[in-house]
Amino acid sequence: MNKVFLFCLLLLITFQLSAQAPFEKGYFITNQGERVDCFIKNKDWDRNPRKFLYRTSTSKEKKEAIIDSIQEFGIYDYSKYVRFTVEVDTSTSKLEDMSYEKQPLFETKTVFLRMLVLGKATLFEYKEKGFIRYFYSLDGNSPEPLIYKPYKTSQSRFKWNDQFRCQTSTT
DSSP states (O other): OOOHHHHHHHHHHHHHHHHHHOOOEEEEEEOOEEEEEEEEHHHHHOOOOSSSEEETTTOOEEEEEEEEEEEEEEEEEEEEEEEEEEEEEOOOOGGOOSOOSSSSSEEEEEEEEEEEEOOOEEEEEEETTTTTEEEEEETTOEEEOOOOOOEESSSEEEEEOHHHHHHHHHH
């Protein structure tokens, strides 16, 4: 009986510990250009965040930062997100919902883009439920979407608009 109780107790403690997202050393930059060093709750976002929780090193109080008031934030040695207003392709790649239109269906959104590669050419990623989109920026210019879209040509056939293959060479 004691072994069963002990096993259940250890199991509950394990679940509790693994469910906690840690606060990790990071920073954010406000709209006024002020850099704030802090600890950010690392949720390892499966979608690009619109807000995040943080606390300063001197406070245990959790505060929330929202996309409208932050230009950029990052968790050191892990990830960096930068706010942009970009054209996001909202087309679906689900076969049953796929359109017959070759061109992407763009929607203007203000989002945090995750920076994947930084350099003369910078690569960004945007994740939303059901899709991932990539953006590139040359020489610090505003990010442009890399166009890749599957579309139907008939009920059982489809093709891809893979314009991304020649986008950076024509810019």
